[in-house]
Amino acid sequence: MLKNTIIFRITYLEKYISIQLSIAMVLHMSSKEEVLNKLAEAVINGDAELAKSMAEEALKIGIEPWIAITKGLAAGMKVVGDKYEAKEYFLPEVLMSADAMYAGLDVLIPHLKAEEAGIRGKIVLGVVEGDIHDIGKNIVKAMLTAAGFEIIDAGRDVPVQKFVELVEKEGAHVLGMSTMMTPTLLSMKRVEEILKQKGLKDRVKTIIGGGTVTEEYKERIGSDAYGKDAVEAVDKVKMLIQSILAAAELVEKK
Numbered sequence: 001m002l003k004n005t006i007i008f009r010i011t012y013l014e015k016y017i018s019i020q021l022s023i024a025m026v027l028h029m030s031s032k033e034e035v036l037n038k039l040a041e042a043v044i045n046g047d048a049e050l051a052k053s054m055a056e057e058a059l060k061i062g063i064e065p066w067i068a069i070t071k072g073l074a075a076g077m078k079v080v081g082d083k084y085e086a087k088e089y090f091l092p093e094v095l096m097s098a099d100a101m102y103a104g105l106d107v108l109i110p111h112l113k114a115e116e117a118g119i120r121g122k123i124v125l126g127v128v129e130g131d132i133h134d135i136g137k138n139i140v141k142a143m144l145t146a147a148g149f150e151i152i153d154a155g156r157d158v159p160v161q162k163f164v165e166l167v168e169k170e171g172a173h174v175l176g177m178s179t180m181m182t183p184t185l186l187s188m189k190r191v192e193e194i195l196k197q198k199g200l201k202d203r204v205k206t207i208i209g210g211g212t213v214t215e216e217y218k219e220r221i222g223s224d225a226y227g228k229d230a231v232e233a234v235d236k237v238k239m240l241i242q243s244i245l246a247a248a249e250l251v252e253k254k
């Protein structure tokens with residue numbers, strides 16, 4: 001009888017603990033979810049103070065910085081983009097949102113963990129001639145830096161020739177170009193043409209990205225890769241560097 005009571009109590013206690021644990025996990029999850037939503041909200045409302053404090057909160061409760069950037073800040077910026085296109089937002093609101101985005105990034109970027117092992121490589125990265133949109137490029141830069149790559153930041157509105165010069169001078173393995181505008185897609189095409197003319201395509205791989213860029217456009221202008229977001233940018237750059245290493249190995253074996 002006593003044995004049965006003890007077994008019953010232990011089973012009951014186990015169930016109680018497991019329910020409490022589940023509740024704690026759900027609460028924790030929802031608070032993480034809440035912070036990500038607040039980060040997005042801060043960007044949407046152009047609230048730099050909130051973006052900064054929520055970025056700090058994200059770190060405090062253990063959200064990975066890259067998750068806070070992509071699922072919080074960048075998700076908010078996507079909404080801002082939609083509102084701008086729907087003519088609900090105009091340039092002043094967009095600029096305030098950009099400020100909020102940077103306030104959050106300033107807190108999170110230093111905490112992106114640099115990958116210990118892995119392949120290294122030098123990347124020239126910039127926004128093409130005629131375009132000043134650099135928020136996306138800066139997110140890509142942060143994620144590539146955290147992945148262990150050396151980034152030569154060419155900045156924004158980078159003249160076609162300047163990209164080519166930097167690739168040659170720095171001996172870059174990869175050239176990354178970004179654009180958010182349709183007319184400036186042509187600048188990417190021109191860079192590709194000059195790289196080909198100068199016989200540099202054997203030495204450097206190219207990756208393109210940004211709002212107006214597509215996989216189809218990459219094919220059309222002969223770039224080596226396209227990345228739809230910063231996470232994909234890292235994966236694709238790793239693949240490009242691996243292909244360079246594999247090609248070098250083949251040459252050595254010959």
Ligand code: B12
Nearest residue numbers: 081132133134135136176178181182209210227229230233
């Ligand atoms: C913010 C913004 C601005 C800000 C830019 C601030 C800054 N420092 O960047 C300000 C207010 C200055 C601005 C100005 C202008 N803008 Co504006 N702007 C936007 C807006 C609302 C959001 C862009 C953004 O930052 N998105 C958030 C980031 C995180 O996303 P992202 O850039 O796409 O980056 C991600 C991916 O694309 C990818 N990625 C990006 N780069 C790269 C590179 C590589 C190599 C890889 C692999 C991946 C990758 O990873 C990133 C992170 O995940 C868009 C609307 C929209 N729907 O996007 C219009 C938009 C881009 N702007 C537009 C225009 C027209 C202008 C102006 C000409 C307006 C004007 N009349 O003056 C000027 C530009 C002047 C110039 N010469 O450049 C148009 C472009 C239209 C077109 N298709 O040509 C858009 C689409 C709005 C619209 N529908 O009309 N703008």
